[in-house]
Amino acid sequence: MPDPTPMPTQTAEERPILEVERLVKHYPVTQGVLFKREVGRVKAVDGVDLELRRGETLGVVGESGCGKSTLARLLLAAEKPTAGSVRFEGRDIFALSRRDLRALRRRIQMVLQDPYSSLNPRMTVGDIVGEPFDIHPEVAPKGERRGRVKELLEVVGLDPDHVNRYPHQFSGGQRQRVGIARALALRPDVIVCDEPVSALDVSVQAQVMNLLSDLQNEFGLAYVFIAHDLAAVRHISDRVAVMYLGKVVEIGDEEQIYEHPTHPYTQALLSAVPVPDPDSRGWRDQITLEGEPPSPIDPPSGCRFRTRCWKAQDVCAEEEPALTERDGSAHPSACHFAAEVEDTVTT
Amino acid sequence: MEPTKDELTKNKAKNKAEDGAPLLEVEDLHVRFKVRGRNVHAVNGLSYTLAEGETVAILGESGSGKSVAAQAVMGILDTPPAEITRGAVRLRGEELLGLPERRRRTYRGDRISMIFQDALSALNPVFTVGDQICEMYEVHRGMRRKDAKAKAVELMERVRIPSARQRLGDYPHQFSGGMRQRIMIAMALALEPDVLIADEPTTALDVTVQAQIMRLLADLQDELRMGLVLITHDLGVVAGVADRIVVMYAGTVAEQAPARELYARPAHPYTVGLLASVPRLDRRSGPLVPIKGAPPNPAALPPGCPFQPRCPRAEAICSEERPPLIQVGTAGHRAACHFAEEVYGAGSDANADSDG
Structure with missing residues (x-):
């Protein structure tokens, strides 16, 4: 792809395109109308380290409130973090000047969950897909835009003649395809997809996931694929990070996470997902977690999962387990007692 | 009580x-x-x-x-x-x-x-x-x-x-x-x-x-x-x-069967398509085979079989005649497709080549 980039390109091929380091985002909780007092902080993202390599898909899974959508907003520099950094090709995106940030936004794009509310109902599809060119006119000169928009619609499998609809x-x-075309318009290197298929019907989800895979092969895109659907994440991801209450508890490649999970939370999560096969297992032989995730305002001390964990011991309340490789885990797992169990997914 | x-x-x-x-x-x-x-x-x-x-x-x-x-x-x-x-x-x-x-x-x-x-x-x-x-x-x-x-x-x-x-x-x-x-x-x-x-x-x-x-x-x-x-x-x-599953499509029953039977041997192309289009948690799935198109608008249903515009094996009869629910295989397994027998006969292999 011819892509004149104003950002300094890295010479080292090995360097990940995105590096997330000790990223923290707290939201203050205030009380009072005139004199707002801070009474607590929602620890939405609380110390996350991640890497995204060129052309790969990193899945991020977790339940509601685990901070995965806040993470997405931080990766796009749509929010300022409380602490930590996100580096794109080695440069901290939060330290960029306005101009450089604008240039950066060409290279990281986003696909949102709800194709109903993320498209302006008063704009034609052509205008929606072409709008990025208004902000970054250097990508497509005025005369060429119409043609480019039609090309993009075709790339995502829409009829280019529908440009005025x-x-x-x-x-x-189809709306989700429009959202994807808009994200592709500026030829980004990274697309952050926040629950891109969860609002769609089952029979349509597969179409959109296949489209995302095809586009990745064609354009060498890297995806951060954020979803609560563990099966969809397995299907599309090369590597997977599991989040719980603002932290990554386990990370590894698709096989490590799904076939050899070592963190009890990952194991419980996988075991809770119903499998579309009556012979596979019933509801009775799973690990069922008690309760629901605690509030991110006041997370438990030590390991945050300990309040729901069947392996929890005293040490779990005192010492926070680091996300590293351990005796029981060949890939990073944040559990003092990380170990595989037999057959989490199938009975 | x-x-x-x-x-x-x-x-x-x-x-x-x-x-x-x-x-x-x-x-x-x-x-x-x-x-x-x-x-x-x-x-x-x-x-x-x-x-x-x-x-x-x-x-x-x-x-x-x-x-x-x-x-x-x-x-x-x-x-x-x-x-x-x-x-x-x-x-x-x-x-x-x-x-x-x-x-x-x-x-x-x-x-x-x-x-x-x-x-x-x-x-x-x-x-x-x-x-x-x-x-x-x-x-x-x-x-x-x-x-x-x-x-x-x-x-x-x-x-x-x-x-x-x-x-x-x-x-x-x-x-x-x-x-x-x-x-x-x-x-x-x-x-x-x-x-x-x-x-x-x-x-x-x-x-x-x-x-x-x-x-x-x-x-x-x-x-x-x-x-x-x-x-x-x-x-x-x-x-x-x-225990039993009724698959609905566009307001009608596409297929109904005991649960095990439905997953093992679907007899309606829609069911076959659904099963082929969901990614599996328990194995690394190959490319998904989606159903093309989108569910029909209930205000403007297509003539004949409602699934016909999306169906990989639709023929002329499908747009002319609405298929009745016919029994296939075991008791209680019925599908509303003109070709239910053949789809059923293709067995679970149907999942793989439903697009053909």
Whole structure:
């Protein structure tokens, strides 16, 4: 792809395109109307380290409230972090000047969950997909835009002749394709997908996931694929990070996480997902967790999962387990007692 | 449970009287909506039966008519704009459609009850959960407040809400999503209904909480021997709990079969397509084979078979003639496809080459 980039390109091939280091985002909780007092902080993201390599898909899974969407917003520099850094090709995105940040935004794009509310109903599909060119006119000169938009629609499998239609004239799956075309317009290197298929019907989800895979092969895109659907994440990801209450508890390649999980939370999560096969297992022979995730305002001391964990001991309340390789785990797992169990996924 | 109203005893006596009839029987149900002068055919001939202690899953995507059909069975459809144009809903042989509203009302909650996807909007935000559960006993059973309260605590303990007695005075917003779902289940089960309709009961919940709720439902069903109609779009949830599955598409039954049979040997191209398009957790799946296109608009259904525009094996006849439900293989396995026999014959291999 011809892509004149104003960012300094890294010479070292090995360097990950995105590096997330000790990233923290706290939101203050205030009380009072006139004199706001801070009474607590929602620790949405609380010390996350991640890497994204060129052309790969990193899945991020976790339940609601685990901080995965806040992480997405931070990766796009849509929020300022409380602490920590995100480096894109070696440069901290939060230390960039306005101009450089604008240039950066060409290279990291986003696909949102809800194709109904993420497209302006009063703009035609052509205008929606072409809008990024208004902000970054250097990508496509005025005369070429119409042609580029039509090309993009074709790339995502829409009829280029529908360029003058409005979003309401499209189905949910088609709208998600419009959102993807818009994300592709500036030829980014990274696309952050926040629950891109969860609002779609089952039969349409597969279409969109296949499209994402095809586009990755064609354009060498790297994805951060954030979802609560563990099966979808397995299907699309090269590596997977499991989040719980603002922290990554386990990270590894797709096989390590799904076939050899060592963190009790990952094991419970995988065991809770129903498998579309009546012979596979029933509801009775799973690890069922008690209760629900605690509030991120006041997370438990030590290991945050200990309040729901069947392996918890005194040390878990005192000492926070680091996300590293351990005796029981060949890949990083944040559990003092990390170990594989037999057959988490199948009975 | 001591029945305090003689109406209840009458009902139970009636149950005995018509013992031969199935617990719940839905026959050829048609529901139509009038929207701005246009007719939208939401349900076009749904039939199924439900036995005691049995779980029947109604599987379908959005717009398939699964929720509308459930509301028609429950008798909570707004009419107008909806209109039940044809069909029958029988509870132990007694026809429910066309009953006067006053009488129908005594059935709701008592004989058939329902839980919904979104517990927060199904519960009344300005009354405590205790009030809302007690109301069931006061209205239907004529209990005094004090007794009703004791019952409510018992019920909340049964759905495993911790420190039930203290939480009786809390409002719905003070509970987490999973706990609210438990409260709704408690209310639905308060009067020990014969039939429970669960409309996407876990769709809004996280997987670990979903597992808790599904297990709770299964335990309570065993305990109370009730029939469960589970409405969902999730092929995984269905596989874990259903005895029989009815696959709905565009308001009609595409296929119905015992659960195992449906997954092993689907006989309708739509079912085949659904199974091929979901990624699997338990193995690294190859490329997904999606169903092309999108579900049809119920206001403008295609002629003939409603699945025909998306179907990989559609032929001329499919756009001319609506296929009837025909039996394939074992008893109880029926599919509405002109080529059901062939699809069924292709067996589970069909998953792989449905696109061909």
